[in-house]
Amino acid sequence: MYIKKITGVVVTVALMSASAHAKTEVEWWHAMGGELGEKVNEIVADFNASQSDYEIKAVYKGTYAETMTSAIGAFRAKQQPAIVQVFEVGTATMMGAKQAIYPVYELMADTSESFDPNKYLSAVTGYYTTNDGQMLSMPFNSSTPVLYYNKDMFAKAGITSAPKTWKEMGEVSQKLLDSGAQCGFTTTWQSWIQIENFGARNNIAMADNNNGFAGLETKFTFNKPEFVKHINQLSEWAKSGIYKYGGRQSTGMPLFYTQECAMTMGSSAGLAGIQANMKDINVGVAQLPYDSTLIEKPQNTIIGGASLWVLRGHESEEYKGVAKFFSYLSSRRGSS
Numbered sequence: 399m400y401i402k403k404i405t406g407v408v409v410t411v412a413l414m415s416a417s418a419h420a421k422t423e424v425e426w427w428h429a430m431g432g433e434l435g436e437k438v439n440e441i442v443a444d445f446n447a448s449q450s451d452y453e454i455k456a457v458y459k460g461t462y463a464e465t466m467t468s469a470i471g472a473f474r475a476k477q478q479p480a481i482v483q484v485f486e487v488g489t490a491t492m493m494g495a496k497q498a499i500y501p502v503y504e505l506m507a508d509t510s511e512s513f514d515p516n517k518y519l520s521a522v523t524g525y526y527t528t529n530d531g532q533m534l535s536m537p538f539n540s541s542t543p544v545l546y547y548n549k550d551m552f553a554k555a556g557i558t559s560a561p562k563t564w565k566e567m568g569e570v571s572q573k574l575l576d577s578g579a580q581c582g583f584t585t586t587w588q589s590w591i592q593i594e595n596f597g598a599r600n601n602i603a604m605a606d607n608n609n610g611f612a613g614l615e616t617k618f619t620f621n622k623p624e625f626v627k628h629i630n631q632l633s634e635w636a637k638s639g640i641y642k643y644g645g646r647q648s649t650g651m652p653l654f655y656t657q658e659c660a661m662t663m664g665s666s667a668g669l670a671g672i673q674a675n676m677k678d679i680n681v682g683v684a685q686l687p688y689d690s691t692l693i694e695k696p697q698n699t700i701i702g703g704a705s706l707w708v709l710r711g712h713e714s715e716e717y718k719g720v721a722k723f724f725s726y727l728s729s730r731r732g733s734s
Contacts, residue, residue, distance in 0.1 A: 425479035452719030509721035535705040541667040549680035560684035583661035
């Protein structure tokens with residue numbers, strides 16, 4: 399009897415000890431596949447190993463759109479993750495879902511976690527911040543559209559530098575065609591680059607109500623003469639081969655990979671794909687062109703990528719883990 403009692407005590411103590419040291423799990427849904435997914439797993443593993451209280455569970459949910467749609471469906475079913483990665487296209491939707499989101503500035507204050515939004519790049523945080531300066535989500539991976547150009551094809555045509563204006567885009571493309579190129583340039587993500595960022599680069603709003611950031615009562619204004627003229631120019635250039643349409647989103651990239659088009663406009667995040675597909679080709683990177691008839695000094699482009707949103711409906715201990723994880727992400731250098 400004495401041995402049985404002692405054994406029972408030992409077992410009880412062991413169970414209590416295991417329970418006391420069990421990590422609180424925090425689920426994070428993301429859209430990073432391939433090499434980027436491996437980077438996410440590396441970040442998560444490093445955080446989990448850095449402390450003994452919380453364990454982040456990273457779950458790949460497919461594309462950006464699929465991840466966001468899954469999170470919305472899960473929230474309605476009350477099975478939502480604590481963290482979800484949402485691309486910039488979904489920012490307005492998340493901002494409007496006030497009952498579903500736990501704003502980052504509130505989370506960090508409620509958990510007494512040190513947090514200074516001014517330490518982040520304002521060009522990035524501004525996209526996820528309210529008009530009164532409150533950060534709603536945590537920036538994670540950010541990109542911006544750029545102009546990629548084939549230096550070898552440029553050299554063949556006697557061109558020494560990338561075009562800076564849209565007028566130069568037409569002139570340079572014609573020189574490339576004259577040297578034997580099949581196409582001057584193409585573009586990916588047309589609405590993002592040729593509408594939204596065309597407006598940003600030339601300081602033209604594409605919507606009223608502070609360009610859509612001041613609330614949901616917003617009207618789009620991208621049918622202004624400046625936008626119409628730009629799209630008409632692309633249409634005219636398409637007839638002569640200066641410009642070639644390659645499909646929606648990033649499906650036009652093969653036109654650049656195969657050297658059919660000497661230039662393309664795409665996300666800065668696409669550089670890795672270009673390097674992988676054009677290993678023996680010299681590729682340059684430049685800023686997007688601007689319209690010199692509209693502005694003398696161009697403005698900056700705006701960001702793409704995604705941020706991390708916190709969803710309501712979880713226990714306070716999980717949110718402490720989220721806050722610790724966000725602080726960890728903020729402390730990592732070069733971990734975008």
